[in-house]
Amino acid sequence: MPSLLDLRRTAAALVAVAMSAALIAFAFIISDSFRTQMQTGARLSVGDASVVVERAKGSQAPGSDLDDALLNQVSALDGVASVRGIHWDVIQLDLPEQLRHAAGVSVSAQDVPALSRFTTLSSGRLPSATGEVAISTELAEQQGLSVGDTIRLTADSTGKNTDAPRSAPTVVGIVSAGPDTDLAGIGAVYATTEQLQAMGARTSYYQLYVTATPGTDAQALTAKVEQTVHAVQPGASVQSRDDVVAQRSQSQQGGTMIATVLNILAPVCAAVAVIVIATTFSTLVARQTRTIGLMRCIGTTRRQVMLAVLRTGLVTGLAGSVLGTAAGTGIAAAVVSSGRFADLKADQLTISPVSLGLTVALGTLVTLIAVLRPARRATRISPLVALTGQVASTRQAGRARLWTAVAGVVVAIIGAALVALGVQASDIYITAGGSAVVGIGTILALPLLVTAIIGLIGRISGDRRFPVLHLATRNLARNSGRSAATAATLFVCVLVGSGLFVGLSSLSASFDAILGHSSPVDARVFGVTPQTDTAQLTKQVKAVDGVKDVTYVPSLDLTQTVDGQTKDINVDVIDVGAIAPVVRSTSGLEDLDDSTLVVGGIYQIPDGSTVTLTGAAGSVELTARVREGWGAVVSPAVAQRLNGDTPTNTTMWVRSTGNSMTSDTERSLNATVRGQTLMVQGSAAATEQMSSIITRMALIVCLVLGAALVIALSGLANTTDVSVLERIREIGVLRATGSSRREIRRLIVTEGTLLAAVGGGLGLVVGSLLGTAGTLAAAGEMEGMTVTIPWLALLGTLAVTLAVGLLASLRPAGRAASVAPVMALSEE
DSSP, X not given: OOOOSOGGGGHHHHHHHHHHHHHHHHHHHHHHHHHHHHHHHHHHHHTTOSXXXXXOTTOOSTTOSBOHHHHXXXXXXXXXXXXXXXXXXXXXXXXXXXXXXXXXOEEEEEEOOOOOSSSEEEEEOOOOSTTEEEEEHHHHHHHTXXXXXXXXXXXOSSSOOTTSOEEOOEEEEEEEOOTTTOSSSSOEEEEOHHHHHHTTOOOSBSEEEEEEOTTOOHHHHHHHHHHHHHHHOTTOEEEEHHHHHHHHHHTOOTTHHHHHHHHHHHHHHHHHHHHHHHHHHHHHHHHTHHHHHHHHHTTOOHHXXXXXXXXXXXXXXXXXXXXXXXXXXXXXXXXXXXXXXXXXXXXXXXXXXXXXXHHHHHHHHHHHHHHHHHHHHHHTOOHHHHHHTOOOOHHHHHHHHHHHHHHHHHHHXXXXXXXXXXXXXXXXXHHHHHHHHHHHHHHHTHHHHHHHHHHHHHHHHTTTTSHHHHHHHHHHHHTHHHHHHHHHHHHHHHHHHHHHHHHHHHHHHHHHHHHHHHSOOSEEEEEEOTTSOHHHHHHHHHTSTTEEEEEEEEEEEEEEEETTXXXXXXXXXXXXXXXXXXXXXXXXXXXXXXXXXXXXGGGOOOTTOEEEEEETTEEEEEEEEEOTTSOSEEOHHHHHHHHTTOOOOEEEEXXXXXXSOOHHHHHHHHHHHTTTTOEEEEXXXXXXXXXXXXXXXXXXXXXHHHHHHHHHHHHHHHHHHHHHHHTHHHHHHHXXXXXXXXXXHHHHHXXXXXXXXXXXXXXXXXXXXXXXXXXHHHXXXXXXXXXXXXXXXXXXXXXXXXXXXXHHHHHHHHHHHTOOHHHHHTOO
């Protein structure tokens, strides 16, 4: 049986499928490319090894190391081509006692790396003898070191082991480490085995990389290596290459956030496409009512009618999915190959046939799902109704829409209750789930809402004051189902867009406050001793461009006792009034008094527990209060009881101008204190990284929202065009009774724009409310988060939505205006 539907009229559905498939393909390729990026780094770190052996974590007992004897045993196994052992350990920069608590004092000690296109020499050469080391670019920048300088190192991690080895090798090279070399993500020192031993690093092997002979079964080899290693070192880890690559890939973040956002937003386009496809096919089925009825009269079965509609849907879905997948693949390839998208490189572009096939399958499946309801409606057309020219009871259809709308209102109310519960409990997941329920309920209730709003506009406009607007509202109200379905596409787009805009705007506007609560100090300068000329240091630091003010915070090395367990602890002595002009926030210090110890969760001291602190002058029992952002803190009075009048080391806290510390200011601060046995720890890198992520996410939201609006435009244009064809006789009557072409054009444009305004306006209101609710829920977990409504972005979104309605109406309006009155009156 031939297709019943006009393929030319399915253009809107074809565009909708193609656009959604393009975005899904783009999201898949970007996700796969990010995965390749992470796996490439992991594979490079493994090299050509088939099995990786790693010594037991934290093992220091004699005989627990991976030594040459074990390496030789593994080398002798059948199927082993070679075994490569690597040295790696963590040692300390040999800094003055006052810098022991500064960040970045731990470095990794590693073998001399093999240079490659990933690991390169920035300057100098690789070390080849005792007394020589190369250092990583990160360590060189942090410590201000260059080729020819001396770096002081020690194996003493506590500052109390006077017998620990100390060395002062010469820096002969600076290495830019790639993924085939970098193992720890901290500053690194590269040296020969003899120099590693001189520095106090462990010279037993940290890992063994076992390379198999060609044709050897990797799983069987892993089992043999595991048996051999565990016979000597039961605590050692033995993993296959694939397991190690997977594990190291998961530890990398890369651009997973961007990929996640794309994967979350892609279904938005799919949802809009479903609405457009369903509306398009419902309209086309309605226009083919008589044809379907006649075919039923001559023996066509309901099954054949359904298959005819589904066949058209299948062709449309398959063609649109293939076109969209090709377009999405091309765009993704161009974006990744440019090298300007989230640090992806051209050689990391990954186009998986499985992902492409899945995209085509998803697009086709979405189309078939969307066509099911129109297809079932087509099978219910009675031959008698078609032959008599009568249509199904509009009263019955209206009653069904009414009950659906009422059910939608109930669902939306339930969703609103969930949203309120989520906000009350500060649970973003409950709030998100409730928001989804509100969205679904509002879509179901759209026929009622759209009819009510359009009717209200019609009554306000009046048939004399704004006759064109009044007639447009009557035309839209006559087919409330189609009007609601068309408005739904714009509603979904604007709902998601406005909700995300409110969330992102609130996060961006609150970021400085959030950072102020989690990291209230812009920068810390460690290493200030009682002998430091603080007046001169203050003068130097305040002279740095971008520095607003400074203060000094004493620190004490104490002993803590909790539940009978004793360990060392370093605490800051804070006078809240003195630091207030320098810190971004004093939140978390509200409980600080002369009987309280404020600590962060990292100290693993239970909130409310009793802690005994012991210092040079005595002991004090305090109640612990767990508050983040400050480390360990006591009041000046408590410090006096613990330390008396003994001079202490201090840390300079620096407040920058503007909303946060910038990289330029932090670099200038480093340059100012360099050479004075001082170290700077700032927040500029974290601030700029987060700001970049927010900007990228906002751009992605705009792009996805734009794609969804293009899908909505195609659907709106098609339904408006069909509406014009169905009303040719009515338009002819208007033309015959004196309406000009301009007035007819204005009427159609007004209908499209009004529908866009109603759908977009509802989406704007509901989306903004849900975005606000999500922000309030997040505020419970992110102190400093406040709601910010981005009025300009929301008004811009509404303006774009109105422009979509206008553009979608232009072509149908031109067709309506060109209808000749005589031809129109001759239509049946």
